[in-house]
Amino acid sequence: MNCNAGSVDLHIHSNNSSDGDFSPFHIIQLAKENKLRAISISDHDTVSAYPEALQLGHKAGVEVIPSIEITTLFDNREFHLLLPFLSWKKKVVKKIIAQVSKRRFEEAEERVGKLQKMGIDITWKEVLKKSRPHPPLGVTIAQILLDKAEKTKDPLFQKYLEGKNRLFAPYLFYKDYFMDGKPAFVPRRNVSLLDILQTSPQTEGVPVLAHPGAYFQQTKKKDLAVLKEKGLVGLEVYSSYHNPAQTDFYKETAKELDLVPTAGSDFHGTIKPHIPFGSIKMGEYWMVEELRKRRI
Secondary structure, eight states, rough: OOOOOOOOEEEOTTSSTTTTOHHHHHHHHHHHTTTEEEEEEETTOOOOTTTTHHEEEEEEEHEEEEOEEEEEEEEEEEEHHHHHHHOOOOOHHHHHHHHHHHHHHHHHHHHHHHHHHHTTOHHHHHHHHTTTTTTOOHHHHHHHHHHHHHOOGGGGGGGGGGGGGGHHHHHHHHHHTTTTHHHHHHHHEEEEEEEEEEEHHTTTTEEEOOOTTTTTOOOOOOHHHHHHHOOEEEEEEEEETOOOOHHHHHHHHHHTTTTTEEEOBBBOOOOTTSSOOOOOOOOHHHHHHHHHHOOO
């Protein structure tokens, strides 16, 4: 098998994330149809896709690299860290997930409480029903409200459901209600990115910073220099979050700092309809090989 562009996607979400739609089986089938040589199901703060995804990948002839996307805090900003090649059965991985999940549940419940005080029709029970057993993300809460608004025609939400806004509706709602300074903002309780980088060798995962150019991260070169010193190995250069200028910037920065450039679509399904499966075409298998070499 060759290593042509488009053969790797190291950032895909299954329905084991509270904001994902597709089962591991469906994802593996899509990977096969799109002729991907290797993929990584990197669900939010959970490894529940495994071992099923590994078994399905083996049957389908698609290499599946175990991973996770951990929500962390660095310099008072939310950063997402991928850990491809992690040993998902390890106790240290379960400990990290339990720690992160507890904080995410607390954060989500407080968000719901603030929405209720504003008179918005939502309950913690319905949020849990939609997301269990995984912590509900802000966009998950937003999607629940938007789904209801489709039926009730609540004028409060109609702007999110009109025209081009519909494509990005959960994220527009998130920016209007959950960002710092907005009415349902809740201070982050995320674990420290530096602490996770320090612990990552015990997980056997290779730390890769996801979508550094995302609006909530806005990762600068000086940030990456610090993170590299603390154990960061890879950088998701090719991402659905990045415009061409950002891609060029992070590609050059990865080269300067000797970080492995990686590619990931951040595919979720209907909650991100603007990101079709296989939309990032720059993933090449040498990225996987380079990450594997640097695995501790």
